[in-house]
Amino acid sequence: MKPVDQYFLSQKEPYQSIMLYVRNVILNTLPHVVERYSYKIPFYNIGKKPMVYLNILKGKDYVDVVFVHGVLLENDFPVLKNDNNRKQVRSIQLKAIEDLDQENFEQLLHAAAENTRKGKKAWFL
Template sequence: MDNSDHYYLSKEEPIQGCILALKEIIMQQDNEVVHAIKWGIPSFSFRGKNFCFISIDKKTKWPYLLFHEGLLLQHPELEQKDRKLMKSFSMNPNEDLPLETIELLINSALDLYKSGQVKTKK
């Protein structure tokens, strides 16, 4: 079991199933997406630049996607909270994942990097 597996498998259901599904959804959006555990949470990069993370809210215990360049993303369900650059999208782990919204947000974030609006390392 590697560090990545340990992170996911250390969580209880329904969180575990939710974050494993999120990981798969993110990885399926583009073959250049790379997964790693950074800062103790799942991190996803594209062409050498972090673009999103999976984290769990300490109060609600709900998983959320945190978009590194979220300030550039416009969607009514994204929350900025007290962050300067990032925005998040929370999900209730006891409900079906909003697959269409998740894919839209991930692809919108990736488009920022593909278009050159956000510079990549490659």
């Protein structure tokens, strides 16, 4: 079993179901994306550049769906939040699968993929 699969299966509910659902949407929306296990969490890359990652922050009760170039996307996608005053990344916090607007999320994934492809560096700030 791949480390990323072990990561998902080791999560408690409802986090496991949320993460598996988000993973499925990402992989079906962007079939060319590369799923990797880095820094002990799942990342979704365009080529070698990270685009989005999934995390559960200690002391929080949600799955953090984090967009690496989120600062460039937040004006067009107000669902993105600047949690913890992060410079570059922005995220969607999901407490339940129903919290995800799949159509808007798919549009966000396409925009994030385009930004990642065009960007010279993954981490620019």
